[in-house]
Amino acid sequence: MTRPVDSPIVVYGSRLLSPYIMLFGLYVIFHGHYSPGGGFQGGTLLAASLLLVRISSGSKIAQIQFSDMFTAPMAVVGVLIYFFTGLIAILAGGQYLNYELLPLGDMHGAELRYWGILFVEVGIGLTVMGILVSLYDNLVIGEDND
Amino acid sequence: MLWSLEIILFIFLLATAIIALEADQLLVAVVVLSVFSFLMALLFTTMGAVDVGFTEAVVGAGVTGILFVVAIHQTQNETRD
Numbered sequence: 001m002t003r004p005v006d007s008p009i010v011v012y013g014s015r016l017l018s019p020y021i022m023l024f025g026l027y028v029i030f031h032g033h034y035s036p037g038g039g040f041q042g043g044t045l046l047a048a049s050l051l052l053v054r055i056s057s058g059s060k061i062a063q064i065q066f067s068d069m070f071t072a073p074m075a076v077v078g079v080l081i082y083f084f085t086g087l088i089a090i091l092a093g094g095q096y097l098n099y100e101l102l103p104l105g106d107m108h109g110a111e112l113r114y115w116g117i118l119f120v121e122v123g124i125g126l127t128v129m130g131i132l133v134s135l136y137d138n139l140v141i142g143e144d145n146d
Numbered sequence: 147m148l149w150s151l152e153i154i155l156f157i158f159l160l161a162t163a164i165i166a167l168e169a170d171q172l173l174v175a176v177v178v179l180s181v182f183s184f185l186m187a188l189l190f191t192t193m194g195a196v197d198v199g200f201t202e203a204v205v206g207a208g209v210t211g212i213l214f215v216v217a218i219h220q221t222q223n224e225t226r227d
Contacts, residue, residue, distance in 0.1 A: 036200050037197070037200055038197075041200055044205055044208065044209055045208075047209060048204070048208045048212075051209065051212050055212055055216075135213065136213065136216065139213065139216045139217065139220065140216055
């Protein structure tokens with residue numbers, strides 16, 4: 001943002017809070033099949049933890065936490081994870097995203113569907129996190145704090 | 147069962163919506179809009195749609211508030227109309 005706040009309470013408070021929000025986002029992604037939540041909500045929480053540091057201590061310091069070079073490639077990696085999870089199911093002889101046919105060792109049935117949906121949710125989470133942080137970085141691109 | 151709580155939430159929802167529309171400072175409107183989103187999330191949860199309420203709380207009260215604040219900093223704070 002334009003003027004990073006000089007108050008150390010705001011800066012250190014956001015730095016203290018950011019890893020815990022990130023941990024809760026990971027919990028929401030990896031626990032999404034039993035409870036409310038999933039890839040989109042968890043990815044948004046991950047993005048919120050990065051945006052909190054970005055908005056409180058300025059873009060320059062936030063580059064140390066997560067560089068804006070990595071946001072768009074991470075979104076692309078997430079889309080590719082989703083796409084290839086579905087494509088492998090097609091190549092194994094089923095429909096798109098038919099998790100029961102993923103070649104994952106000797107698992108089958110419910111356990112295989114559990115792992116398949118976990119891969120897809122991780123892909124969605126990475127994409128949502130990358131795109132939201134990239135939106136913020138592109139909005140503040142003209143006004144670097146000096 | 148929860149009808150009294152829902153009525154209180156609806157009254158606050160209407161109040162925040164009217165304040166967000168009538169505020170002169172756009173920053174006030176953004177903050178009140180975040181409160182609106184959070185009340186909306188509570189209402190979704192009381193209606194039984196926990197997943198929708200969770201999404202509304204995370205996106206509406208978290209990320210869009212930040213993006214609106216950034217957009218206001220790029221333009222101007224006062225409304226014209």
